[in-house]
Amino acid sequence: MQIIRIVFISVVMIFALGIETVFSESPHWNHEVQANWGGLEDTSQTEVPLMYPFAECSIGKHQSPIDFAAAEIQNVGKLNELRIWYDVDKAPVFFNSGHGVQVNTSIGYRGEVEVGDELYPLIQFHFHEPSEHVVGNKNFAAELHYVHVRSDGKILVLAVAIEEDKENATFQTILDNTPEDGGGRNENTGLSIDPASLLPANYHHRGNFFRISGSLTTPPCSEGVAWYVLPEPITISAAQLAQLKGFYTNNARQAQDLNGRVILTK
Numbered sequence: 633m634q635i636i637r638i639v640f641i642s643v644v645m646i647f648a649l650g651i652e653t654v655f656s657e658s659p660h661w662n663h664e665v666q667a668n669w670g671g672l673e674d675t676s677q678t679e680v681p682l683m684y685p686f687a688e689c690s691i692g693k694h695q696s697p698i699d700f701a702a703a704e705i706q707n708v709g710k711l712n713e714l715r716i717w718y719d720v721d722k723a724p725v726f727f728n729s730g731h732g733v734q735v736n737t738s739i740g741y742r743g744e745v746e747v748g749d750e751l752y753p754l755i756q757f758h759f760h761e762p763s764e765h766v767v768g769n770k771n772f773a774a775e776l777h778y779v780h781v782r783s784d785g786k787i788l789v790l791a792v793a794i795e796e797d798k799e800n801a802t803f804q805t806i807l808d809n810t811p812e813d814g815g816g817r818n819e820n821t822g823l824s825i826d827p828a829s830l831l832p833a834n835y836h837h838r839g840n841f842f843r844i845s846g847s848l849t850t851p852p853c854s855e856g857v858a859w860y861v862l863p864e865p866i867t868i869s870a871a872q873l874a875q876l877k878g879f880y881t882n883n884a885r886q887a888q889d890l891n892g893r894v895i896l897t898k
């Protein structure tokens with residue numbers, strides 16, 4: 633069973649990395665041209681649907697991120713709890729994706745979130761600067777995305793706003809070990825990372841959240857992503873924010889049309 637689990641997780645890892653690597657470089661994209669992601673052409677393809685691999689970025693109707701001030705927030709009593717079961721990762725991979733600072737969890741890592749009777753393994757987490765989700769004109773200093781991928785490919789992203797205040801020790805370890813060059817991977821460092829140490833301090837496995845259906849916020853902008861945004865921010869220091877900007881700055885997508893979507897909360 634252990635071998636099956638490792639093989640399974642490897643397949644999931646390859647899939648998850650594919651989001652950042654395979655799709656991201658063909659065609660090449662960056663945040664400056666985000667208004668035209670949908671029109672970027674893959675010139676190696678001749679079939680029309682394949683020529684525009686990021687079309688969903690332009691024509692999708694459930695795109696992320698969104699502006700919380702523009703959305704109706706509905707209180708729903710019967711929403712499933714979101715339970716976060718992150719564990720310490722003893723062999724995390726510090727990864728510069730070419731678009732952001734990222735940590736890939738190791739093969740065999742057991743951290744996951746639970747919604748109802750569904751389990752979503754944590755595959756990677758990464759940072760945007762400034763935040764992608766906004767409240768009217770207000771951006772947060774940065775935003776953390778925990779990306780979970782289930783065995784059938786369904787994706788759940790847990791988002792945490794980041795404000796500038798006290799430093800976060802785990803974030804410093806990540807900054808100090810992320811390779812400078814896009815595509816660079818730093819593994820076998822002997823360091824451990826506890827993803828839970830980047831969660832708001834008062835989030836006790838079953839706190840409140842905002843739930844909205846959306847998409848990946850980078851090409852290919854695939855929809856069907858379940859978004860959970862925590863109401864409490866975490867903090868990093870001014871020096872840490874400056875160090876994050878040294879890797880990537882303005883790697884945030886603009887708020888997208890709601891098209892009738894509402895935010896659910898408890």
Ligand SMILES: [Zn+2]
Nearest residue numbers: 758760777849
């Ligand atoms: Zn993200």
